[in-house]
Amino acid sequence: MGEAKIFLIFLIMVFLKGTVSEVYTVGDELRWNTGANFGSWSQKYNFSAGDTLVFTYGKGQHNVYEVTEATYRSCNASTGVLATYDSGNDQIQLDQTKKYWFICNVDGHCLGGMRFFIDVKEASSTNIGPTPPQREPIPPPPPAANSCTTTYVFDRWSLWVSLVAFGFLLQLSE
């Protein structure tokens, strides 16, 4: 399949969908557990509308409450609860551009550090892929900081997977 075709598909995807959504596992390899530092985890990424958070944990050992800021700060979930999850594998789509506040409402866990918030920004095609996944080769250095050109970097793993799948379907249908 030609480069031009790949590029065309890429453009179609960007214009149809506006952006590429990402799935983030909360806590990375530590998952949703006591002992992980969710404050620093939540600052590692930029979240945009359409992305998904996945909380994995032993069912019954933890839970996930989306709460108001006041409840996040007090860790008292008798009020200010917006949504609750307890399946052990909770997939939460971040539909809105707003701050999301999450806590674990098992006794002591919130005060012990199982809480974080994220500020979900509007999805826009200009924030596609500033940072490549570590498993892929490092792309050439970005343009100088004072340059105003926007570069689209084809570096998101999920994008590639969809491109390959889509291209494959396209070839099948030819």
Ligand SMILES: *[C@@H]1O[C@H](CO)[C@@H](O)[C@H](O)[C@H]1NC(C)=O
């Ligand atoms: C998040 O966005 C900020 C500001 O746009 C940028 O400086 C930073 O590198 C981004 N971080 C990631 C992980 O993409």
Ligand SMILES: *[C@@H]1O[C@H](CO)[C@@H](O)[C@H](O)[C@H]1NC(C)=O
């Ligand atoms: C949580 O808040 C409720 C109502 O504001 C209050 O009655 C309760 O005592 C609080 N619980 C704790 C553990 O502070």
Ligand SMILES: [Cu+2]
């Ligand atoms: Cu917990």
